[in-house]
Amino acid sequence: MFLNKNKSIAWLKALLFIAITTSLELQAHIKTITNEDEFVCLIDQKHPTVVMGSIDACPHCKTITLIFKDHAKKHPSISFVKANGPKTNMHGVTKRESQGKGDFKIIGYPAFVFIKDKKIVNVVVGGTPELLEKAIKDFANDIDSLSKKRKKDEQDIEQHSSKKSKKMNKKS
Numbered sequence: 001m002f003l004n005k006n007k008s009i010a011w012l013k014a015l016l017f018i019a020i021t022t023s024l025e026l027q028a029h030i031k032t033i034t035n036e037d038e039f040v041c042l043i044d045q046k047h048p049t050v051v052m053g054s055i056d057a058c059p060h061c062k063t064i065t066l067i068f069k070d071h072a073k074k075h076p077s078i079s080f081v082k083a084n085g086p087k088t089n090m091h092g093v094t095k096r097e098s099q100g101k102g103d104f105k106i107i108g109y110p111a112f113v114f115i116k117d118k119k120i121v122n123v124v125v126g127g128t129p130e131l132l133e134k135a136i137k138d139f140a141n142d143i144d145s146l147s148k149k150r151k152k153d154e155q156d157i158e159q160h161s162s163k164k165s166k167k168m169n170k171k172s
Contacts, residue, residue, distance in 0.1 A: 030072050032082045036089040043097050046117050048078045048143045050136065053085030053111040060127030061110040067129050068112075071136045078140060085109045094120060114139050 033039055033051075042049055052068050054061030065082075072080035083090060091106040094113055097120055098104040104113075104123035112132060114122040116139075124135045 030069060030080045030082055033088055034084070035087065036093060039083060039088045039090060039093050040097075042079075042081060043093070043115055043120060044118055045115075048139070049081060049115040050078060050139065051081045051083055051090070051113040051115065053083050053088065053090040053106065053109055053113065055085060055109045058109055064110050064127045064129060064132060067132060071133070075136065075140050077143060078136075085111060094123060098123075116143065 033042065039051065042051060050068075050071075052065070054065070068080065068082075072078075085091065085106065090111060090113065094104050094106050094111075104120055106113075106123060106125060108125055110125075110127050112124040112135065113120055114124075114135065122135060122139065124131055
C-alpha cells in the first residue's frame with residue numbers, strides 16, 4: 001500500500017507539472033515548430049524572434065523552459081518559439097544561415113537562436129538561467145532602442161514634411 005501511495009503522489013505531481021507548464025505556455029503564446037522548413041521561415045522574417053531548441057530527454061532543457069516562458073510573457077514584442085533541435089536541424093540551419101555573419105554554431109542543447117531583420121544575431125548554448133536572461137534582456141533592449149529610433153526618424157520626417165508644405169502654402 002505504501003508503494004502505491006508514492007506512485008499516486010508521483011502521478012499527481014506529474015499531472016500538476018503538465019497542467020502548470022501547459023497553462024504557462026498558453027499565457028505566453030509560445031509557438032512550436034516541428035521541421036526545418038518552419039525554422040528557415042522564421043529566419044526569413046523581420047519580426048524579432050527567439051527560438052529555443054531542445055531535446056525531449058534533456059533535463060536542462062526542461063528546467064530552462066520555465067524561464068523561457070517567463071520571458072515570453074515579459075516581452076510581448078518578441079516572438080518566442082520552441083523547437084526540437086535535432087528534428088528541425090537547428091544546428092545545420094544556424095551554421096548555414098550565419099556563415100560570414102558571425103558563424104554561430106550550436107554544439108549542444110538547450111540552444112537559443114536570436115533572429116532579427118532576417119538575420120541570426122546571436123546564439124546562446126546551455127541551460128544557464130543567468131546567461132539566457134542576459135541575452136534576452138540585451139536583445140529586448142536592442143529592439144526597444146531600434147523602435148525608438150524608428151519613431152524618432154518618422155517624427156523627423158513628418159516635421160520636415162509639415163514645414164515644407166507650410167512653405168509651399170505660403171508661396172501660393
